[in-house]
Amino acid sequence: MEQLQNQIEAQKQQIALQNQQIAELTLKLKWYEERLLLNQKKRFGSSSEKMNEGSLTLPLFYEAEETADPAAEEPTIETITYSRHKQSGKHEKELKDLPVEVIDYLLPENEQTCSSCVNPLHEMSVEVRQELKVIPAQVKVVKHVRHVYTCRHSRSP
The missing domain is CATH 1.20.5 (Single alpha-helices involved in coiled-coils or other helix-helix interfaces)
Structure with missing residues (x-):
């Protein structure tokens, strides 16, 4: 206890x-x-540098308005326009003297069948992508050609 x-x-x-x-x-x-x-x-409170209302109306920035002649004519504003013309074909002209390596991406004959309806595929279009391959002391254009196939019967790629 x-x-x-x-x-x-x-x-x-x-x-x-x-x-x-x-x-x-x-x-x-x-x-x-x-x-x-x-x-x-x-x-963040109010500033200790408080201004009275009379100090805001000082004639410091109105000097030009006071000395200006109101009857004088306004000057005309001159606008300068310039249109830049893009040179078409400049890229091709620069690349025409370089050697071209073509990499062709073809679908093998045994894979040119539609996966949904087993009908043969036909070549719908060709996509070409060019890139510059810079090898020290050697520059050439590599052209990638990819063949795009589609089925005419089921409209599936």
Whole structure:
């Protein structure tokens, strides 16, 4: 029984200590919140450099209007137009003297059948892509030709 009394007394002391710590931490939290608000107000609040209404109407920038002649004629505005003409065929002219390597991508005969209806595919179009291949001390044009096939019966590629 005495042991329980001692245990209860120790827990009461611990609770009192924790309540005291909670009160101290609450005070610290309030102090930090006040400091934060003051710093924010100082940083983002209204400026201390306040101007009165009369100082905004100083005749500093109206000098040209006061000295100008209102009867004078307005100058005409001159517009400069320039149209740039793109040279057509310049790219081909630059590449015509270079050697051309053609890589042809053809579908083998046994794969030229439609996957859905098993009818033969026909060549619909040819896509050509050119790229410059620069090898030190050697430049050539590589032309990639890809044949595009389609089925005439099921309209699936």
